Amino acid sequence: MNINPSPRLAVTMGDPAGIGPEIIVKAIAKLAPRISGGELRLSIVGSRSCLQQAAEAVNIGADWLEREVPGITMVDLGATHDRIEFGKTSAEAGKLAYLAIEEAVKLCLNDGADAIVTAPISKESVNLAGYAFSGHTELLAHLTGARDSVMLLVHGDMRVSHISTHVALSEAVRRLTPERLSRVVELTDAALQDLGIERRRIAVAALNPHAGEGGMFGTEDLTVTTPTVESLRRQGYNVEGPVPGDTVFVKLRARQYDAVIAAYHDQGHIPVKLLGFSVDPETGLWEALSGVNVTLGLPIVRTSVDHGTAFDIAGKGIAGEGSLLEAIDLGIALAAARAGRR
Template sequence: MSDLPIIAVTLGDPVGVGPEITLKTLAEPESLQMAHGVAVGDAIVLERLVRHLGLHLEVNPIATVADARFTTGVIDILNLGVVREDLPWGEVNPTAGAAAVGAIEVAARLALAGEVDAVVTAPLSTEAIRAAGFQHLGQTEMLGELTGSTRYNTMFWVSGLKIFFATRHLSLREAIDRITRENIEYAIREAYTALQVFGTEKPRLAVAALNPHGGEGGKFGDEEITVIAPAVAAARAAGLDVIGPLPADSVFHQGIQGLFDGVLALYHDQGHIASKTYDFEGTVSVTVGLPILRTSVDHGTEFDIAGTGRASHGTMVAAFKAAANLAPYARKLPSIYPPGR
């Protein structure tokens, strides 16, 4: 067997676009050159899709990674056996939810055991997994629980720039309340260390401002003066190459132009809008803080086009490529988060 990394790719929700974009990605010649990919889910789902779309591919159900053939035209899939009949496309279904959770569980175990080098996840439906009796907010939270991780975060990778988030799944009002000097100082160290772990020896990190025009010297809010600037100053005093706060309407553009290796966004949409507007299909989500490497597409199940053959797999190819490129750094992952939180 070659020395290419082995990547487990979950199907996500079986009745969403996950199976289609997984199938297309693993069949791509470019993917085959980057890594060995093995799907995780239910073979019946891919077999139906191959027939439905008229694809010239062979689905190869396997019990262990060692059984994979990794051959052109063959899609190896670790067969879970959760789905036993054809399910309606694009509808919330508890069986589909259970299958999506099962795929995450199996992929995480494989990564923890070192049988695969990374995990790439397709989108799932939180409504479906709750219908199946699970209460997780999403795949990241599931992986955190499965790997025993107490703190984890999201890193976006787009056109060479890595974007981090001081806050994530909170209302905007609550996110602003969480923007304290202590939290920003920690988020800066967290992002800086992640950049180092993922191969940037001397990172250059920028911190976005919260208010329009960076607050205009306090006219539009004083968080830049009272919270963010002191946190940046503390990081610089500790020897980190950090700059900010910089106005959010320009800092991401500057990062894409190569002035910075990373940008710390202060809330969810601040970073999401910037990256997805620039390159929606090329934006890859990387979960940092886990002891395993996980990348993901950053879109939903797209139930409205599930099973039609119209789903674009560009985001999945980008996630697969990112996993292949980051695989050499996987052994360093437990060191991403600084102590004390």
């Protein structure tokens, strides 16, 4: 495998009214030895002003914002934080978040970066700015010209892909088709292979309670999932399903599977986030988060934090950078795997 000894990652700032700028400056402080040692090169895409504000708020030195530092490039979009208020949605913040993603995609497509790592955006702010997308996954598919994309959440051995994400439940049912299910399994299997998993065991979660209980609670698991899984198995995929949703994640955690295909957003997100969030019992605030969001099916590698903008704690200096550090490491691994296939 031809692994880049110094991978190049484009890191987008996310919504400047959220915790994105804060976790970026904290993460770079943690990564400083690796960056100075030549193990990693970062292009930070966003507003220098907003990042400086975050660095001052958490009292972290950020020389890379003031001058050129080996291993770090600041791609400044020129906006200031003057009209952006922490914890508030706005068109200004949404526009800046969108432009950062657009610029990072250009870097990757033009061989200026090996992967994109994104901080969280506010879907409401992005739409206020006039960009009609329901989330990062859909936005990136549009910018890269991908015909489809799949959201994969990773928390340790918990790997969960999604047939649908940001749609109403009624629409999620309609999106369970043989074509979509097959595509999600194919992309998930390829991602597991990139992660070095040889015997890739995939479970498809049932859409309905008890996998429909023989048709009593819905027929989709009988008419769509079962024959599609049988077809995929004939093609050589190590896949099972439909497996009832109330037990499939227990089996995943027990390592009976390497990944689960969730039928819709909450079915897949709840177990991953329940395990990934660490909550302070005294204050009730989350203090750390483990987990990474990966977009499959793109011509580029994209990983992200597995949390939102956290408007409730933005500007308070208490956001944890753990998920961003994990996203960076996973981005490096997936970019190396993709480079090895070329």
